[in-house]
Amino acid sequence: MSTSIWIVIVVIALIVGAVFGFFMARRSMETYLKKNPPISEEMMKSMMTSMGQKPSQKKLAQMMAQMKNQQK
Structure with missing residues (x-):
């Protein structure tokens, strides 16, 4: 495979990982706040x-x- 294809794959993987990480962090924060209210x-x-x-x-x-x- 050529270098440009690998670069495209890496960029796509980074974008997918960032989106997935954002939603997982948001979900974990919501559950934490439900279990431990701030006040x-x-x-x-x-x-x-x-x-x-x-x-x-x-x-x-x-x-x-x-x-x-x-x-x-």
């Missing part, structure tokens, strides 16, 4: 307490629901 209820509770608010369970549930809706 938990305990973090939210301590944040509200430090701001001088008394967090009720209803208020925490509402704020967590809002955050989940924003992620979607």
